Amino acid sequence: MAATLHDVAHLAGVSIKTVSNVINDYPHIRVQTREKVEAAIAELGYRPNLTARNLRSGRTGAISLALPELSLSYFAELADSVIVAAERRGMTVLIEQTGGDRARELEVLRSPRRQLTDGLLISALGLGQDDALLLEQPYPVVLLGERIFDGPTDHVTMRNVEAARAATEYLLARGRRRIAIIGAHEGEVIGSAGLRLRGHREALEAAAVPFDQDLIRCTALWHRSNGATSMRELLASGVRFDAVFAFNDTLALGAMRALQEAGIRIPYDVAVVGFDNLDESLYSLPSLTTVDPGREEIAETAVRVLLDRIEGKADPVVPPREIFAEFSIVERESTGVPG
Amino acid sequence: MAATLHDVAHLAGVSIKTVSNVINDYPHIRVQTREKVEAAIAELGYRPNLTARNLRSGRTGAISLALPELSLSYFAELADSVIVAAERRGMTVLIEQTGGDRARELEVLRSPRRQLTDGLLISALGLGQDDALLLEQPYPVVLLGERIFDGPTDHVTMRNVEAARAATEYLLARGRRRIAIIGAHEGEVIGSAGLRLRGHREALEAAAVPFDQDLIRCTALWHRSNGATSMRELLASGVRFDAVFAFNDTLALGAMRALQEAGIRIPYDVAVVGFDNLDESLYSLPSLTTVDPGREEIAETAVRVLLDRIEGKADPVVPPREIFAEFSIVERESTGVPG
DNA sequence: GTGAAAGCGCTAACAA
DNA sequence: TTGTTAGCGCTTTCAC
Numbered sequence: 001m002a003a004t005l006h007d008v009a010h011l012a013g014v015s016i017k018t019v020s021n022v023i024n025d026y027p028h029i030r031v032q033t034r035e036k037v038e039a040a041i042a043e044l045g046y047r048p049n050l051t052a053r054n055l056r057s058g059r060t061g062a063i064s065l066a067l068p069e070l071s072l073s074y075f076a077e078l079a080d081s082v083i084v085a086a087e088r089r090g091m092t093v094l095i096e097q098t099g100g101d102r103a104r105e106l107e108v109l110r111s112p113r114r115q116l117t118d119g120l121l122i123s124a125l126g127l128g129q130d131d132a133l134l135l136e137q138p139y140p141v142v143l144l145g146e147r148i149f150d151g152p153t154d155h156v157t158m159r160n161v162e163a164a165r166a167a168t169e170y171l172l173a174r175g176r177r178r179i180a181i182i183g184a185h186e187g188e189v190i191g192s193a194g195l196r197l198r199g200h201r202e203a204l205e206a207a208a209v210p211f212d213q214d215l216i217r218c219t220a221l222w223h224r225s226n227g228a229t230s231m232r233e234l235l236a237s238g239v240r241f242d243a244v245f246a247f248n249d250t251l252a253l254g255a256m257r258a259l260q261e262a263g264i265r266i267p268y269d270v271a272v273v274g275f276d277n278l279d280e281s282l283y284s285l286p287s288l289t290t291v292d293p294g295r296e297e298i299a300e301t302a303v304r305v306l307l308d309r310i311e312g313k314a315d316p317v318v319p320p321r322e323i324f325a326e327f328s329i330v331e332r333e334s335t336g337v338p339g
Numbered sequence: 340m341a342a343t344l345h346d347v348a349h350l351a352g353v354s355i356k357t358v359s360n361v362i363n364d365y366p367h368i369r370v371q372t373r374e375k376v377e378a379a380i381a382e383l384g385y386r387p388n389l390t391a392r393n394l395r396s397g398r399t400g401a402i403s404l405a406l407p408e409l410s411l412s413y414f415a416e417l418a419d420s421v422i423v424a425a426e427r428r429g430m431t432v433l434i435e436q437t438g439g440d441r442a443r444e445l446e447v448l449r450s451p452r453r454q455l456t457d458g459l460l461i462s463a464l465g466l467g468q469d470d471a472l473l474l475e476q477p478y479p480v481v482l483l484g485e486r487i488f489d490g491p492t493d494h495v496t497m498r499n500v501e502a503a504r505a506a507t508e509y510l511l512a513r514g515r516r517r518i519a520i521i522g523a524h525e526g527e528v529i530g531s532a533g534l535r536l537r538g539h540r541e542a543l544e545a546a547a548v549p550f551d552q553d554l555i556r557c558t559a560l561w562h563r564s565n566g567a568t569s570m571r572e573l574l575a576s577g578v579r580f581d582a583v584f585a586f587n588d589t590l591a592l593g594a595m596r597a598l599q600e601a602g603i604r605i606p607y608d609v610a611v612v613g614f615d616n617l618d619e620s621l622y623s624l625p626s627l628t629t630v631d632p633g634r635e636e637i638a639e640t641a642v643r644v645l646l647d648r649i650e651g652k653a654d655p656v657v658p659p660r661e662i663f664a665e666f667s668i669v670e671r672e673s674t675g676v677p678g
Numbered sequence: 679g680t681g682a683a684a685g686c687g688c689t690a691a692c693a694a
Numbered sequence: 695t696t697g698t699t700a701g702c703g704c705t706t707t708c709a710c
Contacts, residue, residue, distance in 0.1 A: 002477060004686095004687055004688085005687065005688065006687080014696075014697085015696065015697045015698075016687090016688085016689095016697090016698095017689090017690085017696065017697060017698080017699095018695085018696055018697075020688075020689065020690090021695090021696080024689085028695060028696095029695070029696085030695065030696090033695080033696080047451050047454070048451060048687085048688080049394075049454060049686085049687050049688070050451055050452070050454040050455055050688095051390060051393045051394045051399065051454060051455075051686085051687080051688090052394050052686070052687035052688040052689090052702090053687080053688055053689075054390045054688090054702095055388075055390045055391050055394050055686090055687080055688075055702050055703070055704090056687080056688045056689045056690085056701085056702055057688085057689070057702090058702080060390065060455065061452070061455070062433060062455055069419055070409065070415045070416070070418050070419040070422070071415060071416050071419045071618060073412065073415070073619075076409045076410060076412070076415035076418075077409070077410050079409050079415075079434070080408055080409040080410045080436065083409070083434060083435075083436050084436065087436075092433055092434075092435065092452055092455065093433065093434055094401065094431055094432065094433045094434075095418070095422060095431075095432055095433075095434050096422075096431065097419065097422050097423065097426075112386050112387060112389055113389070113400070113431055115386070115388060115389040115390060116389055116390075116399065116400070116401055116431065116455070138341065223618075224618070224619065224621070224622035225621075225622065228622060253619070253622060254622050256624070257622055257623070257624045260624050261624070279410060279562075279563065280412075280563065280592070280619065282563070282564075283563040283564065283567060283592060283593050283596050284596070285595075285596045285599050285600070285624070343702095343703055343704085344703065344704065344705095345703080353680075353681085354680065354681045354682075355681090355682095355703090355704085355705095356680065356681060356682080356705090356706085357679085357680055357681075359704075359705065359706085360679090360680085363705085367679060367680095368679070368680085369679065369680090372679075372680080387703085387704080388702085388703050388704070389704095390702085390703080390704090391686090391702070391703035391704040391705090392703080392704055392705075393686095393704090394686050394687070394688090394702085394703080394704075395685085395686055395703080395704045395705045395706085396686090396704085396705070397686080
């Protein structure tokens, strides 16, 4: 059986309060007492029982991160950044996968497992604007992603519209006029796909380039295979295009694969732009021009904002905040060497 | 403030024991009593406090997974599989990133944070055979990976030697004789790199193909960029080769990129084989022939074995087990269309 | 079939 | 500066 505060106190010949004081770095302790206690701790190999501490303090030292799935590179990299940011603040991260399914996202929000952690970071894909009120929970929640705006919780997200607009403007500036889109979601207004499509259209409009529905390919999932399939469909449809803006890098990589299979040269015949700035986009052939949505900033900010709420610094005085990370366009070979 | 057992008991006009019985599905309760209690639970929106339950029961319902980093695709996919396997058994997963650093791996083993979970799955990269005894901890530990064998804990791993041998045999069977290796670790015997190199040499020996040190490229990290760099070095060295066996897919993808930049055709001039069977290897151009090391089986088995220990089913009667997942070669375009 | 009460290991008022 | 004590919310003997 592991040693307890009592065992240590007994061995050191002091009260448990004194031991507790030593452990918690309470300042006013006689050096002599402290040493006695520390010796006893060392001898017994005492380690504080975090569960008991948690029960008492109401804090667990962990936060939950709910996301669709780790095998999607974007979320793996996001989780990496969140864990690093949390660790820097002494917190650990418990991960839940929802598969992007609304029912499972709701389950995560309501699960008693939330009590194992002090707060929840949820990257939702299935929830929609109508579910906004369901984010109101008896514990701090920070929303990631772009499915819900103006909800009851803090929200950290990226500038989807502006970033997509910049991506399209970038292609237009290089003389491309027939820009195919991969990854649209039929009828979506809010959501990554909807917002990115809006940004794209804004750029077209501003440049007086006509919008052509035939250039838009919808695909619910943003896996590599969907990118390849969409591109094959596009090619089979016979529609003419000189650029592709894929709504994430994974789709873009799949699409590049299909383009190359068809003998189409990138960027000479078709330029390709992705979104996410995944590690692997730097190593594809050709390397992929992409939108860096500020993933690390999002993770860092989300953790900070969540901890503010957990520690009560921001609560409840501060109303729900909507925070946008800065984006940038990363130029690589898939759109032609810059300069 | 959240409702407690007391509140429910008070409202239902029973004792807390009765409420506890209802919650824990204790069989001998009068239907009438149960209904009364359930009504009270519903009315108060009562949710059991897991922390208190944990303190009392000594179980948390979570396990820890320590791995190098989630942005390495193999570990992201492994984490995905572990989370799915754990969830199937009603457990959640807390993830710690060690960066593959020995000191941080030791820290994970000794951290008081381990008390937030019932056991630890550790995929070590920094620990070595000499650290075996440090795996002995006052909580269940299951080791993943190939840095330590015959340690004091259960160990779930892949058949590195046999799988690597099969990969090389596969290339030899297709007439390749000059097989370059990417991802070796200087002087390593145990460890993924050491074991895979051994398998490779065994295959060469069995086929009486001479081993040439000039074909071996060492790189400590197995990132894409290292694969590309190693390949560029290899090409610059002027050594002749007709195949590459990269010790993981990420290296292989980086190497393919460098080969293609140099105008070398895959698989005509050089065949490429990877290791891990990552999702993205299916969508590269050309798609990558690779070793499937049985990742899902590893995750599933590791979680099962860990829970056996946690639940005391296997403890301490059963001695530490060493379990190997089955592997297979997945044939794709990078070694020529099969048949 | 249900209740009373002890106690998991810790923190924090309050006392001394 | 240190000790005493009352819980945190729950499970679990042990009565009744």
